[in-house]
Amino acid sequence: MSLDVLAAGILAGGLYALIGLGISLVFGVLGLMNLAHGELVIGGAYLASLLVVDAGWDPLAALPLAMATMALIAYPLQRYLLTPLLRDSRSAPLVATFGLALLGQALFQAAFGTHPKALPASYADTGLSVLGVRVQTVYVIAFGLAVVLCAATHLVLTRTRAGSAVRAASADPGTAAVLGIDVNRVYAMTFAGATALAAAGGVLTGVAQSFTPSSGLPLLLTGFAVMALAGIGSVGGVLAAGVALGVLQSVSVGLFGGGWRDVVVYLAFFLVLAVRPQGLFRKAHAA
DSSP states (O other): OOHHHHEEEEEHHHHHHHHHHHHHHHHHHHHHOTHHHHHHHHHHHHHHHHHTTTTTOHHHHHHHHHHHHHHHHHHHHHHIIIHHHHHOOOOOHHHHHHHHHHHHHHHHHHHHHHSSSSOTTSSSOHHHTTTTEEEEEHHHHHHHHHHHHHHHHHHHHHSSSHHHHHHHHHHHHHHHHHHTHHHOOOHHHHHHHHHHHHHHHHHHHEEEEEEOTTTTTHHHHHHHHHHHOOTTTTTHHHHHHHHHHHHHHHHHHHOOOOGGHHHHHHHHHHHHHHHTTOOSHHHHHOO
């Protein structure tokens, strides 16, 4: 197996980690399986397209604004829709996120049409040489951003008062509320932060490949696979899981062809759930 294939898989894993980080964070803190996560990723790409395609911005310049806008949209959705449903049952918010996914697809189709879009950038199709290995520039950028955002998320959760509140609300919401923590606000802030991370992945996905209103489902399944490999609550494991998934996918494509690209993602997801449901990297991360 050539080093080019391995390098491509490792760097593509950074983009997968960006997609999986938000869904892992929401499930780890809120216990909510967000079926609209793929649409939140694509929402970031479509928001960026308003600045990149229509106004001529660079995607990296549009990325912070897309993250902030998607977070502002996500906060009231969690605070006033999903959190009240969480108090009543675990199935109601799952159904609600499925409805939000369908609503997102309909809104994207109405606002942007069904034709594929992409975010043009000078680094979209270019490559660079790292230690003699040729890699795509956009995936190098995605990998670097994934490392930064994973590290930042870990530091916020472990080294700040806000992170302490998040961990308390995740471990025991009732006790956290007695101690004066506004659990509803913590949940909403967590969901907003996870959505911002999803939007970052969406912008870079839009640079790396084209997207349509229905592109959210395969991205959701990729996020599930990353979360399954990483284990719940393992921020560092998300990056490792994304890299592992990227390498597995790249190697399978190199050996068997492009038709196996998505098959290995789904196989990895189900195999890990069957053999090691706590994830491949959770124990190492906890240690």
